[in-house]
Amino acid sequence: MDNFEFKFDRIVGSKVQFEVDDLDAFKKELRKGHLKFNASPADHNMISNAQRKKIYALFRDISDYTGYEEQEVKNRLKLQFSYNTGYGNFSLSNCTKELATQFIRFVIEFCFRYDIPFDSKVMENTIDAERRVFLCLVHRQCTVCGSRQGLQINHEDTVGMGNNRNHIDHRNHRLEMLCFKHHSEFHNIGAKAFADKYHFHGIKLSDKSILSLKLMSQKQMDEFDEEYKRQKELNRNG
Known part of the structure; x- marks a missing residue:
């Protein structure tokens, strides 16, 4: 027999009403002829x-x-x-x-x-949402539905039209693993509406995780770092 949790609702005359946590399972027990149940105060x-x-x-x-x-x-x-x-x-x-x-x-x-x-x-x-996003990225599973088919890594921080998606420093973006269906939904409804609906945001990964997921090579990271260094020098001298 299943265990049930009852939440007090109201007293009507000599009868006490409760809400049951699993009504379908409770109905099954009634159909079996079980009409009496033991109950005790819950320890939270x-x-x-x-x-x-x-x-x-x-x-x-x-x-x-x-x-x-x-x-x-x-x-x-x-x-x-x-x-x-x-x-x-x-x-x-x-x-x-x-x-x-x-x-x-x-x-x-x-x-x-x-x-x-x-x-x-x-x-x-x-x-917690951040751990869930991380696990789905590392183990390649859609963060919304758990699908392992048609997976794509989504950049929550928009890459932008005209930018080369093959030349992106993934360290600067919040990432999340989505299936094709939910990746399309993300772009259809926008980042804010998507996060409000599914209650998670992408996360920034460590260099080690990015290398492990093969999103970037160490050479690419080094090249970006050199580029940032050159830009910093130009800004300082300009």
């Missing part, structure tokens, strides 16, 4: 039902991709997380909300690292 410092569902959704995605049973996926990831963080053994039924958040981040980055497809909605309210 404890793992939420939404967090728990995100975690088990990730377990299912990893299980489907790797062929391992969900329980084995769960056990291995918990063990690795505990080893990496020093948290020790913990339960997903009563751990803290903060620990659950860290564990979700750990599992998401595991999926990125091993190219395991997962529902990108799981990242919402779990990984």
Whole structure:
């Protein structure tokens, strides 16, 4: 039986009304004939039902991709997380909300690292926007929808008409990975509207990341630096 979170709504006569976090799943339990449910006051410092569902959704995605049973996926990831963080053994039924958040981040980055497809909605309210943009750039996944097809690196700071896009110092631009569909949308509605809609901005990458992504070579970086140096000298003398 699923666990549910109920939020108090109102008292009407002798009846108490609640809002349920997953109405469809709750209706399924009613159809099974389950009419009584245990409830207790929520501890806001404890793992939420939404967090728990995100975690088990990730377990299912990893299980489907790797062929391992969900329980084995769960056990291995918990063990690795505990080893990496020093948290020790913990339960997903009563751990803290903060620990659950860290564990979700750990599992998401595991999926990125091993190219395991997962529902990108799981990242919402779990990984901060800047980290999400970085991971999608490094692991080549659309920051909006998670697609790995038709990917293009978008320059949020407009390159400008007439400029040579093959001669750009990417260190001076905020970058984000988008699929063809969302890259087209970015240019159709504009940077501000796009950021307002999807709640993230591009990021400036370190030299190391730019080299790793093969956006520029060290030679190109050096050439730009020499060009900037010459311009600075000209401005000083002019």
